[in-house]
C-alpha cells in the first residue's frame with residue numbers, strides 16, 4: 483500500500499456528438515455523416531442482425547457507438563460484439579463508453595487479419611457503417627471480399643441515406659435487399675442486406 487487511494491474508474495462517456503462533429507470537420511469523406519446515427523436506426527440494424535447460438539456481431543466504423551448501443555440494448559452480450567474503428571481517438575472513446583465490448587483500432591478492409599482470434603468462425607453478422615457509397619467500385623469489391631473473409635457466405639448489412647442501393651451490387655456479384663427504413667434519423671436512412679451470389 484503506497485498511501486494513495488486507487489484511481490476511480492473513468493465515467494463512461496455516452497454521447498460523443500462533439501467528437502463526431504470534430505472528426506467530420508477534419509475528414510468528411512471518412513466520416514460520411516455530421517452526426518451519429520439515431521436510436522431508431524440502431525434498433526432497425528439490431529433487428530436485422532443475427533447472433534444466434536454462440537454467434538457474434540462485427541460492426542465496422544462504429545464511430546461513437548450509436549449502433550453498438552442499440553445492439554447491446556437488443557440483448558447482444560457485450561463479449562459477442564466486436565467493433566472496428568479506424569480513428570484511434572474514436573476507438574478510445576468506444577472502449578471507455580462500452581465496457582466489455584472488444585474494440586479493434588484498425589481498417590475494416592483488413593477485417594480477416596484484424597478480427598480477434600476468439601471470434602473467428604463465429605461471426606453471424608457484419609454491419610458496415612463506413613461510407614462505401616463514396617468509394618470506387620474496386621474499393622467496394624475489396625470491402626465485400628473482406629466481409630466475406632470474416633463471415634463466409636453471410637454477406638453484410640449496410641445502413642445508408644441513399645434511396646436506392648448505395649452499391650452496384652450486380653457488378654459486385656451480390657444480391658441486395660432493403661430490409662428497413664426510418665424517417666427518425668438525420669438524414670432518413672435505410673438498412674440494406676447484401677448477400678453473396680447476386
Ligand SMILES: C[S@@+](CC[C@H](N)C(=O)[O-])C[C@H]1O[C@@H](n2cnc3c(N)ncnc32)[C@H](O)[C@@H]1O
Nearest residue numbers: 513514515518519543544545548568589590611
Ligand atoms: C457514418 S460514421 C458511422 C458511425 C456510427 N456507426 C454511427 O452510426 O453513428 C462512419 C465511421 O466509419 C469510420 N471509418 C471510416 N473508414 C473506416 C475504415 N476503413 N475502417 C474502419 N472504420 C472506418 C469513421 O471513422 C466513422 O467513425
